[in-house]
Amino acid sequence: MLKFNNTNTEKLEKILTKPFVLELIFILGTIFSIFTKSIYLQYTIKLKEPPFSLLNYISVYIFLTSCILVFFVALWAPKRFKGVLLGLNILISVLLFSDTLYGRYYGIPLTIPILYQVGFVNDIAQSIFSLLKIKDIVFFIDIPVIIIFIYFIKNIRVKTNPKLILIRSIAILLSLVLGISVFNITTKRIDRSRHVYQRKNIAQDLGTIYFHGFDIYDFVKQRIIRNKPLTDDEIITLKEFYQSRGSEKSSYYGIAADKNLIVVQVEAMQEFVVGLNIEGQEVTPFLNKLKNNSFYFNNIYHQVAGGNTSDAEFMLNNSMYPTITGAVNYLYPTNDFLSLGKVMKDLGYVSYAFHGYESSFWNREAVYRNYNYDKYFSMNDFELNEKRGWAISDESFFKQSLDISLKNDKFFSFLITLSSHHPYDAFGDIDLYTGEFEGTQVGNYLKSMRYVDTAIESLFKELEERGQLENTLIVIYGDHSGLYQDQRGLTEALLGLDGSSIAWNKIQKVPVWIYTGSELEGRTIEKAGGQIDILPTILDLMGIHHPYVMGKSLLLDGPGYCVKWDGSVIFDNYYYNNQERVLYDNNNQPIEDEGIISEARAKQEELKVSDIILKKNLMKNGRLSEILE
Ligand code: GP9
Ligand code: MN
Numbered sequence: 032m033l034k035f036n037n038t039n040t041e042k043l044e045k046i047l048t049k050p051f052v053l054e055l056i057f058i059l060g061t062i063f064s065i066f067t068k069s070i071y072l073q074y075t076i077k078l079k080e081p082p083f084s085l086l087n088y089i090s091v092y093i094f095l096t097s098c099i100l101v102f103f104v105a106l107w108a109p110k111r112f113k114g115v116l117l118g119l120n121i122l123i124s125v126l127l128f129s130d131t132l133y134g135r136y137y138g139i140p141l142t143i144p145i146l147y148q149v150g151f152v153n154d155i156a157q158s159i160f161s162l163l164k165i166k167d168i169v170f171f172i173d174i175p176v177i178i179i180f181i182y183f184i185k186n187i188r189v190k191t192n193p194k195l196i197l198i199r200s201i202a203i204l205l206s207l208v209l210g211i212s213v214f215n216i217t218t219k220r221i222d223r224s225r226h227v228y229q230r231k232n233i234a235q236d237l238g239t240i241y242f243h244g245f246d247i248y249d250f251v252k253q254r255i256i257r258n259k260p261l262t263d264d265e266i267i268t269l270k271e272f273y274q275s276r277g278s279e280k281s282s283y284y285g286i287a288a289d290k291n292l293i294v295v296q297v298e299a300m301q302e303f304v305v306g307l308n309i310e311g312q313e314v315t316p317f318l319n320k321l322k323n324n325s326f327y328f329n330n331i332y333h334q335v336a337g338g339n340t341s342d343a344e345f346m347l348n349n350s351m352y353p354t355i356t357g358a359v360n361y362l363y364p365t366n367d368f369l370s371l372g373k374v375m376k377d378l379g380y381v382s383y384a385f386h387g388y389e390s391s392f393w394n395r396e397a398v399y400r401n402y403n404y405d406k407y408f409s410m411n412d413f414e415l416n417e418k419r420g421w422a423i424s425d426e427s428f429f430k431q432s433l434d435i436s437l438k439n440d441k442f443f444s445f446l447i448t449l450s451s452h453h454p455y456d457a458f459g460d461i462d463l464y465t466g467e468f469e470g471t472q473v474g475n476y477l478k479s480m481r482y483v484d485t486a487i488e489s490l491f492k493e494l495e496e497r498g499q500l501e502n503t504l505i506v507i508y509g510d511h512s513g514l515y516q517d518q519r520g521l522t523e524a525l526l527g528l529d530g531s532s533i534a535w536n537k538i539q540k541v542p543v544w545i546y547t548g549s550e551l552e553g554r555t556i557e558k559a560g561g562q563i564d565i566l567p568t569i570l571d572l573m574g575i576h577h578p579y580v581m582g583k584s585l586l587l588d589g590p591g592y593c594v595k596w597d598g599s600v601i602f603d604n605y606y607y608n609n610q611e612r613v614l615y616d617n618n619n620q621p622i623e624d625e626g627i628i629s630e631a632r633a634k635q636e637e638l639k640v641s642d643i644i645l646k647k648n649l650m651k652n653g654r655l656s657e658i659l660e
Contacts, residue, residue: 047187050195054112058105061116064173065097068127069239071169076134078235088217093238095214100240102207109196113181121174123240128170130239135162139231139391140239143250144364148400227337227358231391253362256646265643266658272640273659278576281586285574287504287547292375292443292573293436295490296343297483298451300509302329302540303526304480310466314477317488318507321544323553325505328543328585330603334561335511336596341393343510343562344447348372348402350566350580352641355596359645360394367651370402371566374575375443381405385432386447387413387423404445408435420457425450425486433493450486451479453513458482473521476513501548506569508562509541533606533619536599543585547572558591559603579655581641592634600631607631 047053070093073079079089108115130140136155155162218237225232234242307314335342338358345359348370353359372382382404390396390409399407410422417427425448436444458478468474487507494500514522519535528534543565563582570577571584585591593601598609605627606615616622649655
């Protein structure tokens with residue numbers, strides 16, 4: 032142990048023993064460490080692109096969140112602040128270092144749902160050395176220095192008494208309040224709508240410390256709700272719904288059993304493009320023809336809510352309703368599900384999901400692992416040999432996905448396309464003249480749909496050339512609408528709509544094709560339905576029983592209906608708009624019919640059923656079947 036025995040060190044000792052000085056050094060030092068490491072992380076995993084600069088909002092937010100974190104922890108340890116702050120520093124360093132390795136691979140810091148999945152550790156473990164950089168030493172370089180410092184000052188006794196402790200606690204508390212207030216005020220400029228679909232944007236906009244804080248808050252909130260017992264009302268709602276369900280099979284039950292399965296979810300495809308002619312040309316010539324030897328469903332309404340594309344994926348996999356606010360993929364990524372990927376895998380199929388964009392988008396990496404798919408292929412798994420719109424072109428995406436899929440004897444491949452993403456400006460070369468719509472978003476949208484049509488045709492051709500077409504059940508559907516309110520006037524002009532809300536609402540449909548082989552004579556099925564009905568229809572054709580799908584096979588006889596997230600209910604002959612509280616008949620005329628309205632109200636209960644299952648994670652360990660017994 033070194034003694035402070037010369038005048039300088041005595042002076043230093045005198046300063047350090049003064050109240051607050053040593054603690055302030057530790058607080059400021061820890062803030063500096065966490066701030067520096069967070070800034071490094073921001074650049075090294077490319078949340079922020081060079082050139083390096085501290086003169087920006089993100090540095091301010093990272094500084095403020097570092098302060099808030101350190102003040103908060105220091106508040107609880109007036110006496111043991113050295114050890115506690117060192118512990119905090121080590122913990123954050125390990126976390127940010129792990130974020131670095133994970134982020135270099137997946138482009139996003141770690142999240143709790145990701146930590147739930149064991150598989151990702153393998154992915155990273157295999158390439159750990161290629162992910163490490165010598166500069167990463169920054170995460171740990173200060174730790175030995177702090178430990179040595181603590182060792183040298185271990186005999187220094189700081190004067191302390193209850194009054195002094197009270198003063199420092201008040202000072203820290205005030206700093207904490209000040210830090211939080213400044214953070215809240217300065218972050219008002221952030222567009223948080225960007226955070227709904229891509230959590231990476233939270234880290235990009237507000238820094239990684241905030242990102243982790245948000246992640247933990249979100250996780251704890253869900254856990255608290257999950258652990259509350261079910262109320263009697265909730266149990267009754269569940270029982271009533273499942274008791275009312277029959278287990279009917281359609282006359283097509285099992286006709287595609289044992290075939291391979293390809294499901295194509297098409298970006299932004301609305302039903303009205305099918306059969307549409309513009310300037311004497313068909314917009315979707317191949318898909319129009321496909322109706323002649325497949326089941327075609329022309330009254331399927333999209334049911335996506337806050338999770339947009341990912342909600343459509345969720346419905347295809349689980350036949351449950353998405354949550355009204357937020358995205359299921361972010362709210363319940365660790366819930367148990369009996370997903371289509373898992374069902375097929377249990378039957379001996381290899382289950383793959385493919386999407387040519389960032390794996391963290393809509394939390395897909397975590398979700399598809401949780402769904403038990405064998406693998407989720409994303410942007411990095413494809414060769415970007417042809418780009419269109421956001422990333423790889425649909426045509427190349429189909430080709431590469433097929434190459435991977437056909438390596439297996441029995442496969443289920445879920446293909447989520449991307450090229451036709453809003454704002455549809457990547458189709459200038461497409462040979463479809465749209466007349467007065469040239470150069471408008473509506474015209475560009477039609478071109479994007481023509482492109483998709485060609486790409487899907489190439490998928491069919493490829494399957495045929497490889498002798499796999501007849502051996503594959505192919506399902507194609509749109510994920511959600513493509514033309515929104517801002518394009519309403521032009522869209523109405525294109526389709527000759529009368530400008531009424533009901534006419535507009537009635538075009539919010541997606542097309543659905545199911546191809547079961549060329550021997551099937553085409554059949555257009557007009558009954559109303561929703562995206563939650565696609566999974567039961569597939570299972571019906573494949574002859575698979577699934578006890579908890581909320582939708583119904585669209586091939587069953589009898590009337591259909593669709594419940595939208597806002598409680599609107601569409602029947603074969605009526606449209607009940609829950610926001611307007613108006614019931615419309617088939618001629619788009621408002622009518623009064625209490626019977627139909629109460630039927631609509633009864634159907635709205637399905638949203639509650641789905642919500643209870645999600646909130647309480649009832650698919651786990653047979654909980655739902657126990658309740659229903
Ligand atoms: C991104 C893609 C788009 O991966 O799925 O999502 P969206 O913006 O359509 O919801
Ligand atoms: Mn989409």
